[in-house]
Amino acid sequence: MTRGAPDAGMRRVTLGALAGVVGFLAFVEFTSGFLQGYYTPMLSDIARHLGVPDADVNWLEGSQLMLSALVVPALAKLGDMVGHKRILLWSTAITAAASLALPFASTFPLFLAAWTLQGVYVVWLPLEIALIWSRTRSREGRSLLTARAAGILVAALELGAISGALIGGQLVDFLPLVPVLVVPGVLVALCFAVIAFGVQESPEQLGGRLDVVGLTLISCALIAFTGGLSLLRLGGVGSPWAWATIALGLLLVIPFARWELRHPDPLIDVRLFRSPALAPVFVTAALFGMSVLGAQAPLSTFVRTDPAVAGFGLGIGGFATSLVIGVYLVFMVVGALLSPFVARVTSPRLALAGAALLVAVGYLLFFPFHASYAQMLTNMAIAGIGSGALVAALPAAAAAGAPERLTGVATGLTNSTKTVGGAIASAIFGIALAHGIGEAAGGTAGSFAGYLVVWGVCGASALLAAVLLLFVVPKTAFQDREPAAVDPA
Template sequence: MSDSSNARVALGLVGALVFVEFISGFLQNYYMPVIADIGRYLNVNDADLNWLEAAQFLMSALCVPPLSKLADFIGHRRMLFWAAIVVAAATWGIAFSTSFGVYLSFWAIQGVLAVWLPLEVALIFLRSAGDPDQADNTRKATGTIVAALMGGAIAAAIASPAASAIFDDMRMVLAVPAVLATIAVLIIWPMSDAGHVPQPAKLDLPGLAMLAGILILVSLSLTLIRLLGYASPWPWISLTAGLTLIIPFTKFELGRDEPIVDFRVMAARAMWPVQLTSLLLGITLVSAAIPLSTYAQTDPHEYGFGLGLEPAYVGPILLGYAFAMLIGATIFGEISSVVGPRNCLIGAMLLVAGGYGAMTFYHDSFLSVAFSMTPVGFGSGAMLAAIPAAAAAAAPAGGTGIATGLTGMTRTIGG
């Protein structure tokens, strides 16, 4: 591919994907500020709203491996297009749901959104085939679209309360992300799968069923802890059963020609550190959102810890963290070009560890928490951009989609 062609790929494909990932970030972060209002609209209590998180977690973890595998077969642009259609349909379904059961179903289906970023990174990597700087350009492009994702998250945090204040009808509030999801479909539609070489693929349905069983049992254990408490044996029975299934699942997948989770690829020297880092990133990302918000609003006089902030004052901490992630993702590509991707990733992980380490000792004021979360945001943004790009570079021929998809699955499981 010539230099001019590479430039057109960068300006055309990446430019379009910037808008798609902005919308993705918007969708992922729009609902949380108004989740209590949604609960009242559907006439359900806060405990029932926890099922939303569990349902979307399962769908995200389950859909990424098979859809990524199919993308290597039919084309990453085509799979991204159909995934966008599914997400748009689910988002419109959420907007006009009048019962919790229907809302929960559409909410789960919207979890297909998790496959967007892995498919986009694979698409960028494959479209720049033949470029001597393919891996470096993929990292820079991934940093750009991840920065757009964080920009969408910031916009959603502002737009969601504003829409709730403007519209009295909850259907109108929930239609805002549905409109943007439809625009994403229109952006992806004219894209091309140029350069894609179809790979023979057979969907591993037995392996997918076993993976589903593991994830259901593990997520059920967490739900049972919420409902029954730590003293009940049932959460631990469910967790033990789920973890025990990993052994026969691994053996079964190693014997398959087209496994849903290719453990041989994951165990490769260049791949397993990437997937393990993705798993750990998932843990840190979740640790920076809901628990941080809960801690900030907890009354220290009543519970002995927390900041006792009103919800309006929690927003600046989360927005500052999101801005730091945006900056980290934006500058990651340039820094990795200078110090190398491995050193850049190590530096990002040290920033996250340092930020959380600082919070261990300094967490008694708004400023100390905000200061500690800033390096966490820088490091998390860089890692979010680095990991799928690193997986694409380490993937075997014809396995780019599944390699980047597995980073999405491991990050989701970690979360």
Template sequence: MVELQGRFARKGGRALGVTASLIGFLVLVEICSGIIQGYYIPLVPDIVKHLGIHDADFNWFEASQLLLTAIVVPIMAKLGDMYGHKRILLIATVFTAIGSWALVAADSFWVFLGAWAIQGFFSVWLPLEIALIFDRGRRTGSAAGDTRRAAGLLVVALELGAILGALGGGRIFEALGGDVPTTLAIPAIAVTLVFFVILFGVRESEPLPEKRTLDLTGFVLLSINIALITGGLSLLRLNGVETWWVWIPIALGIIGFWPFGRYELKQKDPAIDLRLMRQSRMWPVQLTAGLVGISVLGAQVPLSTYAGTPRENGYGLGLPAGQLSLLIGAYLISMIIGAILFPIVSKRATPRIALIASAISVAVGYLLLIPFHLEVWEVVMCMMIAGVGSGALVGALPAAAAAAAPPGRTGIASALTSTSKTIGGSFSSAIFGIVLIGGAATTVTAGASSLAGYMTVWAVCGLSAAVAVVLLLFVPKLSFSDAPEGGAPDDGASEGGAPAEAAPAEAAPEGDTPADAR
């Protein structure tokens, strides 16, 4: 008994060391990521005036960044699997810093557009961090458990950074006397400092001995398809569903995945391992990421506009900007709570059950908005319910994908959840924009959207999360749990068809008894 306790103590100590030694530095990286995502929001009106453009033109900045990140994230993650995740994380940080400093100097629409897009390289930070953590945890036999706990902490850091950025952006702008370029230098300084945090504080992942190749043709085909789909969705949002030609690039992008798939299946080291993607512990996770992106990325602007809609329309909360920021802050805090709770629920139940519970939370939160939306407390309650699930899934999905991937594929697997989420967000942004504009003519106050439009948004978010619940039911019961030799008992069977649970205990190295497989 003493010996057994000693083995578990050694294991727990090593797992804690893995998390503590690496997470401290990566937390700073995610705080910076949150600052980037929150800092510019209160500055949008002043940036528009500074550049001499219209409010609607700012949509092009967001569209360009979504397009670039959807393309570069899987490529950078694959390079991380090949050459080291820290090395590619540093390169991504350099590009992010270049884009951030270019925003400071930008004085025209086109320069700002290019700089904003380049800054989007920060989107690859989280997938690469997940891969780094999983690689470190694999050496102790507790990769899946360590990664879940670490991912939760990273999401907490991300949301705290977003809160700091959103609260600090406007105040710093006022303190600097309304100087836009100087105000925009703050995120650039933060990114620059983060480069040195990574350089000196993060240890490189261990490369695999076999020779890897970059499937350039596969990535070119993938990039073209993603560009056609996300670009077409942006045009759809700007021109409306009745404009027939905007559907052409979307259709071409979808059709293009057929020759892409046939080509990839013939490659020894493909850009996207489709055989891995079609496994039951992987495809539900990737599809869930896209469905979650609908609400996480697409529903925030409708929430803000609904909260600010004057009550004389018969709906809306009529909140001023200051109180609106409190509503958004409550949502972000609920995401932090979800990120903290997810590894706890995973340990007490299973990661699969925790994922399903998180998706249910998102579905319930948005569907409850349909009957409960007239009072501030009702909206806050619903958004906090949805926020708990969203916060859990933001970190849990890339961690789950990494746990389901074999060695050498963790970076690209976790990155694809980001790409799926981006595509889902692009789709929902386009559809929601059209739906909300469509009923504006029936409202009392100018510029307001119809209640039916908002209900449609909430219904789409809730039902998409409900579909994710169904998809996650197809995941094998013990997926994403720690297993001997870093293998996964996920599909209930090994490659040869034998049940994974029947693997002999001797397969695990001494002291590496799986603690999280339940």
């Protein structure tokens, strides 16, 4: 009982600081979520509008993921150098321009280009977590404060995604597609004003010069790797050029790593991947990315597929699809808000493992249960709780485990590794869904065997993450350490 009063005082200080630090950033994440949820119910409509089959929708996911993998390391590093708010503004301006261009892109290549450029928004959450971490430097309970802030930001993100999915699904059922596509661009433009006038800059900037050589090397590696994945979609798994390009991308990582180890101020300190505090975070993020980023488009097109024509699917409209997505996102909010509490009661490692296990269970349940609306809702709810917890916990764990000078880089790397996992999954799903496409009546729906691959990969990757967290990762991982033990250099 004697410890009750200090704990209560600590909680009041923490929550008061949380409100001051998060501020307008919640609206930024609401906008980010709106972008992620708004388009999902209308992906089949976009495919019809552009005259492409459903399997080609995966090109949208894959291209945006590729750009994300390229820009996040550079923008996260620039955030540490010149200020996180400044990079937030730059990335928001680019996102607004791309979003406003989408309604006027009348061909698939033009739409793909604008859609790809819009993917710059993925750097928002890592920059925000880094900004919060930097602004709470002198406060007690810094890790807990950052974790709670991350939970609130992710809750705002998912509320935005719910709103986007419901509004997008409703509008696409009653309005032409072009005016429906204008809405996100207007919201992102408003978000730019909110950041400019409502968000304070990080108290410290490191300065220095951007590692251009390192950026070039890692960009070439990522372009080759993701380009090889794209060639796999075009030429199939038997294409030697595709595998050669993928191998080239992997080999190019070697000179990049050697350069970064010698550089006094590297773009990405590759020693972070050897850190016992950060390596488990990056591995978990990569495996989690396969489901949270790679499966969105296939799930949307599956529920929109007419079972009377293709023999599977639910054949529901845009608004009903948005309700499925909405349930998933509501439970992501629940998972994000529960994550700090569960980590405090058990441990951060067990909380992450439990979240990954829920994701695995949710997707593996699709194998026996996918024929009704209720079954889809149940599966997505289970996966949603785990996904929300992981989205909130991973960048916070990275911030807590990173050196002070590399907070933005570390939180950005959680997104980069998650993006690479999503890009790999997106390529696999695109190939799987396109295989046997001609068997479907009408020639536009993906193959049922392809959807089985989607659920299997999502479930297996999440299950592997849970196993690694439970049996490989040290029991003390993701917990506070002494500052001197943090820097892996």
